[in-house]
Amino acid sequence: MHISMQNIHKAFGMNQVLTGVNFELKDGEVHALMGENGAGKSTMMNILTGLHTCDHGTILIDGKETYFKNPKEAEKNGITFIHQELNIWPDMTVLENLFIGKELKNSLGLLKLKEMRALAKKQFDRLAVSIPLDKEAGSCSVGEQQMIEIAKALMTNAKVIIMDEPTAALTEREISKLFEVIAALKQDGVSIVYISHRMEEIFAICDRITVMRDGKTVDTKRIPDTNFDEVVRKMVGRELTDRFPKRQSKPGELLLQVKGLTKKGVFQDVGFSVRSGEIVGVSGLMGAGRTEIMRAIFGLETVDSGEIWLNGKKVNIQSPDQAVKLGIGFITEDRKDEGLILDFSIKENMVLPTLRSFAPKGIIKEKSEKDFVEMLIKRLTVKTESADIAVGKLSGGNQQKVVIAKWVGIGPKVLILDEPTRGVDVGAKREIYQLMNELTERGVAIIMVSSELPEILGMSDRILVVHEGKITGELAKEEATQEKIMKLATGGQ
Known part of the structure; x- marks a missing residue:
């Protein structure tokens, strides 16, 4: 799926969030989207998936002008968004969360629980996740809930998956497994929009990067053609010396x-x-x-x-x-x-x-x-x-x-x-x-x-x-x- 967003504008009241954003996603690429908090990254993706409408601009999907009415319509057309703020129903089981709104039923309207459990287990095995399917989702850790959301997205057979800070609550081992899954998806022609503030991840798995600042697109480059310092400079509009400030540690009582x-x-x-x-x-x-x-x-x-x-x-x-x-x-x-x-x-x-x-x-x-x-x-x-x-x-x-x-x-x-x-x-x-x-x-x-x-x-x-x-x-x-x-x-x- 090829996506082109051209000259996108969006305001909420007097607050101008996007002022002429351009973004292109190619077939089977992992495209990093970076920018400071409030740069407009999530808003742009919410416009793509129909949660918000743009005030001005054009969205082309496979060359055809397309605007989704809501995220469910976007998902039906092959675009899934894993949000940074997790959409977990805490009082429901892990299995129920995985299939919410997409339950498998027989001709009598009864749930095909055996088939649902098998599909869920297949995705969990793919991610090397061992969360009990009958566990109440609210009792899962934030990291476990993140893996549930990722598994849910993989079950939609999406052509485009937008991942907003997918590794924020994951450990190194889980991140490594997710990267393997992303590489496999890419081989299958699935495109990934990867929103993250973790620079090491961007340079490890992405093909191209688009940097945003203050609601505008600053630049798009191939990953081999840029570096950490250049990306940071474009994100913040200034040099950012030393990632971690020096500590003068003097422990007391x-x-x-x-x-x-x-x-x-x-x-x-x-x-x-x-x-x-x-x-x-x-x-x-x-x-x-x-x-x-x-x-x-x-x-x-x-x-x-x-x-x-x-x-x-x-x-x-x-x-x-x-x-x-x-x-x-x-x-x-x-x-x-x-x-x-x-x-x-x-x-x-x-x-x-x-x-x-x-x-x-x-x-x-x-x-x-x-x-x-x-x-x-x-x-x-x-x-x-x-x-x-x-x-x-x-x-x-x-x-x-x-x-x-x-x-x-x-x-x-x-x-x-x-x-x-x-x-x-x-x-x-x-x-x-x-x-x-x-x-x-x-x-x-x-x-x-x-x-x-x-x-x-x-x-x-x-x-x-x-x-x-x-x-x-x-x-x-x-x-x-x-x-x-x-x-x-x-x-x-």
Whole structure:
């Protein structure tokens, strides 16, 4: 399928999102689409698949002018979109999610469950996924939900698959398997639009790259004809020296100690410590228990045994409210369902954990609240016209900045970051890294869970590796390598 989008314009109210975008997708190519958060990448693909209509411009599919009324019509015509924000029905099973709206039925209208299970298993085997089909989808990790979405797309026999940050929650092993599937799809003539902020992936699997900035197409090039620095310069409109800012690590007093933390069947005998001014990275494969350990520390998960010590005192954290009062912040990996209230404004989301401080006598001090929010918006460079805009209207990366701002605003002693740069562009990533450095310089202890090994290696002072609910090793920054981390993550010594 050959797609040509020419001079596409789109505005939402007074906000001009696309101003003359051009994009071409050839048969059987993997085409990278890159740009900062808010550059218009997802909007352009939503126009292609009929979720939005363009205000001006032309879409040609195999030489014929074509405009889809909705994503379902696009899917029927062979174009599938795997969105960055996952479309999972949490109360339904994995199998039900895979076949929602596409159930197989016999002549009596009864479900062909045996055939559906066989088809689902075939796609899971193709992706090397072992998620029980009867498992409730809401109880799956974000990484597992991502694999469900990818399997769902592969089941449509699509000619074009748009992947928006498909590897954001996946581990190295799962990413490797996905790349094998993409290569096989390409051989079968399927075209892939690959939206990602992970530069290594772009140069590993893509044939061409289109860079967008501020709603415009900046350039399209063959991958062999460009390089990392050129792409970054075109994305951000400036030089971006050093991907990871230098850290002046000066760990201070012991702030947090975890001793023998155990939740049967999930994690066992977990013990580690974090000092003020230190970033401790936590790595491991999907399902290893990294997130569950952090949720337990924050009071979101109950434990069977173990102790948590803060500032030399044993604490009993039974709820997030208690954790916040003790000075612990937690940036969840699932910003859509747990990190934000999408219908609330940016301001309302940012002040949620600190609302009491703005209303000591039950009346909100609006000026103080406004100044506080404006300071956070400016500090994290959230792209928005107003703090009163619903946070759900922001791009994924700007939503992530709001989540981070919300917890930075409490002035934490300990800050847990679970996939802090998921779906965030290369320029914004550096801003988040610089903020992490500033926080540690002020004495904040940071625990960073990440599936991105370059991020773990680039920002951590020490690295803990989790395998099947146990910490299998600790590496100093100086001795850590991707190979050593992956060996520990797969159970090696």
